[in-house]
Amino acid sequence: MAFRHAMLSSGERIVAEEVPIAFSYSGSTHAVMMGTPADLEDFAVGFSLSEGIITSAIEVIAVDAVPAGDGIDVQVTLHDQSADALIARRRRMAGPVGCGLCGIESIEQAVRPVAKINDDGFQLRPSQIAEAVSLLSDAQHLNRETRAVHGAGFYIPGQGIVAVREDVGRHNALDKLIGAVLLGGWQPSKGAVVVTSRLSVEMVQKAAIAGSAVLIAISAPTALAIRTAEETGVTLVGIARGQDFEIFTRPGRIIAEGNAHVA
Known part of the structure; x- marks a missing residue:
């Protein structure tokens, strides 16, 4: 009813x-x-x-x-x-x-230590962050039907979202995505992980273990997630909605374009 x-x-x-x-x-x-x-x-x-x-x-x-x-x-x-x-x-x-x-x-x-991310020069423009979030939303077929699952996607500049996984658990969705990226032959360091959930510390740990330098979410991080991202070298982008977002750690990987300015 x-x-x-x-x-x-x-x-x-x-x-x-x-x-x-x-x-x-x-x-x-x-x-x-x-x-x-x-x-x-x-x-x-x-x-x-x-x-x-x-x-x-x-x-x-x-x-x-x-x-x-x-x-x-x-x-x-x-x-x-x-x-x-x-x-x-x-x-x-x-x-x-x-x-x-x-x-x-x-x-x-x-709060186990996680190996630091190797800085290989990966960068994103603000428009690419907005594109990544939008493409993830479009690719969430199960969530469109149920409105009850989280999504995790892997975004590569110039290719878009190359893999998406969904699950009722946000950690499960990210684990599934990591497995898909590894089995699919993509290099985690060449793209960004995008998730539909809040950024808790274990989400940062999983992204860092996988080797992805940028983690983007539509919600906000916890304080421990921010500290962990800073220590491991992960660029943490949160509250990414529409064209707007906030950078919580390692802003050097987000490069300005047009009239945009990254401090």
Whole structure:
């Protein structure tokens, strides 16, 4: 039922699916996330990289998604060396939709240091930031139907948005995007990550681990996200709506054009 224009009416609505998604390595469950059951190979690769289980997509030999009760068991097969490293640092955690750091065992793990971004001269113009946000919105097909999922996109100047992933969890959407970028052969350092959510610290950590120097969002960052971005060398652009945005860290990568001025 819907109430519109002071009237009740019946109808149908497409809603986003949400299921438990387990990631298993060497036969043991490492994590269970609530998420959208799509793009699971991308999710597995991106999650594995973000968690420090792998350092490159080539360490993943195979990904098999197997139905498991009301959810899905994503079985990830790693090269022997990666599998041995995982066993040495294995932990269990359960991650609900809104949580990107669930199940960690210490404060130190929550604010873990991330390798600094190599400054290879990547820059964006203000018009390209506006274009990236607009193209991401246009490419969010699932959100257009459900109005219930986050999106993450990878923008390359001159090519536009080359990959988009959606999920009910903002962290999941970013992990899926990271996996898609790695498997698609794009270089994270040659483009910008664009997300539809707020910028919490783990979003910055994931972008930095992937190697992307610019992270753009339609919402604002937290104070810890700003400090982490500054330390890791990530340019943080927030509240990007229409032609306007705010630069919170490393503004040197945003170059002026026309009448625009970047201080």
